Amino acid sequence: MSNLRDVDPEVWALVQQEEVRQTSKIRLIPSENYVSRAVLEATGSVFTNKYSEGYAGNRYYEGQQNVDVLETLAQNRAKELFGARYVNVQPYSGSPANQAVCHALLEPGDTLMGLDLRHGGHLTHGWKVNFSARYYRSVPYHVNTANGLLDYDALEALAKEHRPKLIICGATAYSRIIDFPRIAEIARSVGAYSLADIAHISGLIIAGEHPSPVGITDVISTTTHKSLRGPRGAMIMTNSEELAKKIDRAVFPGLQGGPHNNTTAAIAVALKEAATPEFREYGRQIVRNAKTLADALVKKGYNLISGGTDNHLILIDLTNKGISGKIAARALDLGGIETNYNTIPDDPRRANDPSGLRIGTPAVTTRGMKEAEMRQIAEWMDLIIRNHDDETLLDSTRNEIASFCEAFPAPGITM
Ligand code: DSN
Numbered sequence: 001m002s003n004l005r006d007v008d009p010e011v012w013a014l015v016q017q018e019e020v021r022q023t024s025k026i027r028l029i030p031s032e033n034y035v036s037r038a039v040l041e042a043t044g045s046v047f048t049n050k051y052s053e054g055y056a057g058n059r060y061y062e063g064q065q066n067v068d069v070l071e072t073l074a075q076n077r078a079k080e081l082f083g084a085r086y087v088n089v090q091p092y093s094g095s096p097a098n099q100a101v102c103h104a105l106l107e108p109g110d111t112l113m114g115l116d117l118r119h120g121g122h123l124t125h126g127w128k129v130n131f132s133a134r135y136y137r138s139v140p141y142h143v144n145t146a147n148g149l150l151d152y153d154a155l156e157a158l159a160k161e162h163r164p165k166l167i168i169c170g171a172t173a174y175s176r177i178i179d180f181p182r183i184a185e186i187a188r189s190v191g192a193y194s195l196a197d198i199a200h201i202s203g204l205i206i207a208g209e210h211p212s213p214v215g216i217t218d219v220i221s222t223t224t225h226k227s228l229r230g231p232r233g234a235m236i237m238t239n240s241e242e243l244a245k246k247i248d249r250a251v252f253p254g255l256q257g258g259p260h261n262n263t264t265a266a267i268a269v270a271l272k273e274a275a276t277p278e279f280r281e282y283g284r285q286i287v288r289n290a291k292t293l294a295d296a297l298v299k300k301g302y303n304l305i306s307g308g309t310d311n312h313l314i315l316i317d318l319t320n321k322g323i324s325g326k327i328a329a330r331a332l333d334l335g336g337i338e339t340n341y342n343t344i345p346d347d348p349r350r351a352n353d354p355s356g357l358r359i360g361t362p363a364v365t366t367r368g369m370k371e372a373e374m375r376q377i378a379e380w381m382d383l384i385i386r387n388h389d390d391e392t393l394l395d396s397t398r399n400e401i402a403s404f405c406e407a408f409p410a411p412g413i414t415m
Contacts, residue, residue, distance in 0.1 A: 016415075023410045024402035026337045026377055030313040030360020031172065031200060031226045034367065034410045036273060039266045043231045047261035053252060067261050074264050077271035081206060084214050084237035086244030089267055090251050090259035094199045094223035097234035098124035098168070099131055101219050104243070104250035105193050106165055108135045113159060113192075114168035115150070116140035119345045120315070122197060125168045139164060143174070145345045148306030148315075150174070152182050159190045169217070170197030173342050173358050175290075175309035180213040193218045193243075199234075203227025203362065204311055206274050207283020215239055219247070227286065227312055227362045229279075230270025233263040282365060286312045289361040292371040296378030305344055305356070313360040317344045321385060326353045331388035336401030337381060367408035376404070 005012040022034070035043075047070065053060040056068040071089060078087040091097035102124075106112065112132065114125025119142045123130045126138030139162045141155040159167060167187040169178055180196055187194035196213035202222040204210040213220050220237040224230035236251070238244050252259070273279060287310070294308045297316065305315040318328055325341030332339050342358035349355050364373070380397060387393045 019413050019415050023413055023415065024336070024405055025333075026380075026401055026405065027363040028337060028339045028359040028361070028377075030358060030362065031223075033226060033229045033362045035225070035229055035231065035266075035270065035412050037412050037414065038269050038273070039229075039231055040412050042266035042269045043262055045262050045265055047265045050261050051258040052261055053258045055248060055252070061258075067264075070261065070268060071259070071264050074268035074271065077268055077275065078235055078237065081271055081275050082202075082212065082214050082220070082237055084220065085239045086237065086241065086247075088236045088244075088247055088251050089233070089264055090256060091221075091234035091236060092256065092260060092263075093232055094122075094197070094221065094234050095124050096251075096255060097221040097223070097236050098122070098195070098197060100247060100250040100255050101195050101221055101236060102132060102136060102166065103254050104246040105195075105219070106136055109137060110166070111137040111139055111162050111164040112166040112168060113139045113141055113155070113162065113164045115171055115174070116142050118343045118347060118351070119143045120171040120173035121168075122170070122172050122199075125170070125197065143306075143345050148345060149176060150178065152179060152186070155183070156186045156189075159186050159192065163190050164192045166193045166195060168195045168197060169213075170195075170199065170201075170221075172200060173313065173315050173356075175294075175304070175311055175313045175315055176306050177210060177310045180211060180216045184213075184217045187218075195219045195221060197221050199223040200226055200313065201311055203229060203274065203279070204283050204286065207280045207286075209283050209287045210311060218243060224267050224270060227283070228270060228274060229282075229362070229366065230274075231263050231266035233260070233267050235267070285370065286361050286365045288371060289365050289369065289374050290314060293359070293361060293374040293378055296375045297381070300378060300382045302382075312362050313358065315342060315344060316357045316359070317355055318357055318385070319355050323385060323388060324349060324353050325355055325357045327388060328357050328385050331394060332357075332381065332384050334391075334398065335380070335384040335394040336398035337377070337384065364408075367405075367410055369408055373408075 115121030117127040144151040194217040196217040224233040329341040342356040343354040344356040
């Protein structure tokens with residue numbers, strides 16, 4: 001990065017510091033990862049210089065000789081990997097992708113249903129301050145708070161009562177398998193479209209660790225930067241030609257201008273990487289690691305929502321430990337472990353200082369950590385949470401973790 005260093009030493013220094021931060025910490029935020037050097041190079045390529053409103057073969061700017069090939073390549077790789085007939089790779093990220101699906105399938109004021117944000121859903125699944133509840137009528141569904149599992153019977157009853165036009169499934173804080181066929185069937189029975197937002201689990205679906213919604217729900221959206229391990233971007237997939245046309249029109253010109261071609265390049269690279277046996281093994285190890293970490297935490301008296309995990313993610317209710325999610329997350333970060341605080345279903349505390357802590361294993365698995373390391377991480381997490389106000393202990397643990405991390409190089413970071 002010598003050019004960056006010469007032109008803008010301030011930004012260069014921040015990049016260096018971020019590289020150190022990302023390599024010297026145990027990163028457990030379940031939506032984050034480390035991309036390869038190849039993905040970073042594509043993201044930083046000259047495709048950033050080009051405008052390409054439209055779609056391959058039908059653009060509003062000339063000079064698309066390479067962009068058209070690139071975007072078609074990314075689409076074809078996604079089609080092959082996920083088994084989908086139509087793929088749009090232009091959404092800028094997950095929220096714009098979900099916005100585009102709503103724009104394609106709904107009229108303002110139509111009813112949509114999604115998992116309540118406080119029960120593990122996403123902002124764009126109908127949370128009250130989001131476009132998805134401001135421009136549409138949002139009827140949230142929930143998990144059963146007794147067992148932390150999606151309550152499909154209650155969802156069905158709500159759908160029959162409210163007759164939504166769209167049912168969204170998928171989550172940001174749900175650690176169990178989602179029954180896509182059941183949700184698609186409920187949607188069909190009330191004349192609604194179904195959307196599976198697989199942002200968190202797309203890498204696990206490729207690895208065969210979670211059933212795929214392709215061919216089951218009408219539409220699938222995903223970000224490309226979580227377990228899929230690509231750049232910050234998104235894709236929308238469907239097997240219906242009619243819906244694909246609506247979605248394309250909703251993305252451009254409905255919501256967006258020119259696609260970020262440098263991101264498209266990096267998505268294509270990430271999809272190529274994800275089509276390998278190594279990636280499938282990576283996805284399997286993510287789940288083995290999450291289950292091992294969950295078991296170790298349970299043995300230490302931690303209360304996990306739903307009792308454990310089937311995927312990459314663990315949601316901890318810290319109530320019995322007498323500490324809030326925010327205080328625990330802050331102490332863990334100071335102690336060298338990056339997590340995020342999160343609401344638990346029916347959380348009696350506020351969202352900015354909730355009872356829960358959300359962790360996941362995609363990033364640590366990318367670094368090559370396995371079951372033994374997960375057990376060690378559980379030891380450190382427990383030590384830090386029990387001693388969260390002991391600054392000396394937090395400092396020494398952070399140093400110990402930084403040394404531990406040296407044995408697990410972070411892909412993409414060459415320091
Ligand atoms: N912000 C993402 C997450 O952390 O789950 C969802 O888009």
